Amino acid sequence: MKKVAFLFPGQGSQEIGMTKAFYEHDEDVKALVDQAEETLQVPIKKLMFEGPAEELTKTEHAQPALLLSSLSALKVLEKEGVHPDMAAGHSLGEYSALVSAKALSPEDGLKLVQTRGRLMEKAYPAGKGSMAAVLGLDESTIQETITEISENGEVVDIANDNCPGQIVISGTKQGIDQAIDKLKENGAKRVLPLNVSGPFHSRLMEPASGELEAELNQVTIQNAIFPVYANVTASPVQDQTEIKNLLIKQLYSPVRFSETISNMLEQDVDAFVEVGNGKVLSGLVRKVKRRVKTFAVQDPDSMKAFLEWYKEDS
Incomplete structure (x- = not known):
């Protein structure tokens, strides 16, 4: 069989x-x-x-x-x-x-x-959390970037490691907004905000x-x-x-x-x-x-x- x-x-x-x-x-x-x-x-x-x-x-x-x-x-x-x-x-x-x-x-x-x-x-309060898909960037670079943001007072975590070249991040709305800009600066092909109601699979x-x-x-x-x-x-x-x-x-x-x-x-x-x-x-x-x-x-x-x-x- x-x-x-x-x-x-x-x-x-x-x-x-x-x-x-x-x-x-x-x-x-x-x-x-x-x-x-x-x-x-x-x-x-x-x-x-x-x-x-x-x-x-x-x-x-x-x-x-x-x-x-x-x-x-x-x-x-x-x-x-x-x-x-x-x-x-x-x-x-x-x-x-x-x-x-x-x-x-x-x-x-x-x-x-x-x-x-x-x-x-x-x-977590509605509208205060968010998630985004990061395309075309390695996990270590993503982790470095979001650690820097978290150290400045916002929470951003890796939420899903879906497949090579696709990792989802999750955290506070402000943290994700900051991460989107910084990850693009650091070489991500695209960073796409997800239509979700909260910061799922994060510390929040x-x-x-x-x-x-x-x-x-x-x-x-x-x-x-x-x-x-x-x-x-x-x-x-x-x-x-x-x-x-x-x-x-x-x-x-x-x-x-x-x-x-x-x-x-x-x-x-x-x-x-x-x-x-x-x-x-x-x-x-x-x-x-x-x-x-x-x-x-x-x-x-x-x-x-x-x-x-x-x-x-x-």
């Missing part, structure tokens, strides 16, 4: 119409989405299928919507007999990966990411970690049935206690995605399968290693294309 790694997208991959095709074609997905509405106590189906975009994009809605989208695709994959050898997720996507590995139940996963979204929104998220820990203490976390590569360490984890501790740290630590993919590639993966909405992670994987096979499974057509490859000669 082919060796596949599942990847689960994070915030930013949401869009109106997500999961609708699976919902209309698969009774199990329909039941999953309908049950999620009861669990979340918000009209998540309407937000996913019809919007409006500004409501779907709110962190407390986008996070459960993306998890639900991933779980819907996962439901179909499991029925087709597709099981990964390992998994990883980008930020929020780590919760999807843990549900896929049976460390979290779908219901607990949905409640946790809804709460996580609310905690992230309120952890630490105030939310205690409340998140309290929420995690209320749910049952099991040992994962296969390795899930954690954002914080870029290494595989299966132990339930370690999973919980890493989820708390993940809130204010950088997402080491590029390193995660490099480590997974060492396990002789035949293909990476992005499970859920969008193709962002598939693109990042190919920037880590150009010739690796990737699939993005987000509707019946893309599912069919993946299954044809997966089941040939197996």
